[in-house]
Amino acid sequence: KDWNFPKIHALTHLFDDIIAKGVTWNYNKKPNEKCHRLLQQTHQQETNFKDVANQVNGIILSLVIVYQ
Numbered sequence: 028k029d030w031n032f033p034k035i036h037a038l039t040h041l042f043d044d045i046i047a048k049g050v051t052w053n054y055n056k057k058p059n060e061k062c063h064r065l066l067q068q069t070h071q072q073e074t075n076f077k078d079v080a081n082q083v084n085g086i087i088l089s090l091v092i093v094y095q
Contacts, residue, residue: 073086
């Protein structure tokens with residue numbers, strides 16, 4: 028029998044353990060930050076760097092409308 032599967036019972040203690048012991052120091056979110064680079068480059072190419080927030084919001088709104 029292979030015991031390499033998630034232990035569901037451990038999830039029932041997850042929040043109590045975090046409250047009692049605190050969060051771990053073993054995780055790093057830097058690899059996930061690379062995902063934002065593509066979004067940043069895409070939006071930089073579509074703005075004229077004046078009133079960027081409104082331009083980006085307009086782009087996002089138009090994408091939401093198109094994909095609905």
